[in-house]
Amino acid sequence: MTLNIGMVGTGWFAKVHADLLVGMKEVKLLAVCGTGKDKAEEMARHYAAKGYGDVAEMLDAHKLDAVYICVPPGVHGAIERTLIRRGIPFFVEKPLGVSTEIPASLLQDIEESGLLTSVGYHFRYQENVKRLQELLKGDKIGMVVGQWMGSMPEAAWWRDQERSGGQFIEQTTHIVDLLRYLAGDVTEVYAMFGSRVMHEKRSGVSVADVGTVSLKLASGIVASISNTCVLPGEVGKVGLSFYNDRGLLDWNPQRLLEVRDGNSTEYASSGNPYVSESEAFLHAVRTGDRSGILSDYADAYKTLKVTCAALESARKEVPVKL
Ligand SMILES: NC(=O)c1ccc[n+]([C@@H]2O[C@H](COP(=O)([O-])OP(=O)(O)OC[C@H]3O[C@@H](n4cnc5c(N)ncnc54)[C@H](O)[C@@H]3O)[C@@H](O)[C@H]2O)c1
Secondary structure, three states, X not given: OOEEEEEEOOOHHXXXXXXXXXXXXXXXXXXXXXXXXXXXXXXXXXXXXXXXXXXXXHHHHOOOOEEEEOOOHXXXXXXXXXXXXXXXXXEEOOOOOXXXXXXXXXXXXXXXXXXXXXXXXXXXXXXXXXXXHHHHOOOOOOEEXXXXXXXOOOOHHHHOHHXXXXXXXXXXXXXXXHHHHHHOOEEEEEEEEEOOOXXXXXXXXXXXXXXXXXXXEOOOOEEXXXXXXXXXXXXXXXXXXXXXXXXXXXXXOOEEEEEEOOEEEEEEOOOOHHHHHHHHHHHHHHHOOOOOOOOOHXXXXXXXXXXXXXXXXXXXXXXXXX
């Protein structure tokens, strides 16, 4: 059965997903929706699809089996609401929003309707994360340290606190989500954010450019996740490391390093997690079997709660319980 797909968003990641979708069997990208019809038509032409400047108009014109949402974090709300009302399953890129209010009300509607959703926490689908999950089985984790150290993305919305939520909510959310996925739920955060460099280098920067967050987990595990976007483009460090009495499990998107019990082993990353997450979502749309979806709206909402609590903690200068 061929699935008819719609795309909301005409930017970088909408195109990444669209390129993968058009390469899949029995999947057809029928329509693209952007902030304006012209922009949407320009992208749609490339995929032999139709372009729209309004989601409802796109949904009126086509019988879509699912929709992908790839828009900046501050835009979420009306798009999802329209899809929920029409009962159309959606895949949405992380994060779910810039605060918890709108996603909380969307989640309520999603749960009441039982709508199928999936969220783009792609690291969960990575082969070396599956290996890490296996290696952690039976381990008593001591502590976990993670980071997203990089440069500031070019998109103007990204440096605007209101539109992106800031680096911890927008980007480092991937690391917080992996922490939750592999080590369990977070019960308390204490964050310190700072603005050191970027507001002097670029105009319109209202996001913090350095931050460090201490996290307490329900299991008693203590974790720390730091981020910065002050680095020049050519250097960066993204990852999550697990420490215990057997040694170290050090993950980054390229490889997993196991240094335990006197041995050192490296596992390279293989496969494309963006393909795997889409395949799991589309399989669920086709068959109703949701077991391959590793992050749905309800789960991603828990990650959003942690990152938003970190922002609250940094603003109030106090620890925040979840
Ligand atoms: N999972 C990942 O690895 C990954 C990587 C990159 C981006 N992302 C996420 O994807 C999302 C989009 O990022 P991007 O890099 O594509 O940004 P972008 O700036 O390149 O594109 C955003 C697009 O959204 C469109 N848009 C804004 N408001 C809209 C609306 N109301 N209706 C329809 N379209 C609207 C804009 O016109 C633009 O085309 C972000 O949430 C980002 O975090 C995820």
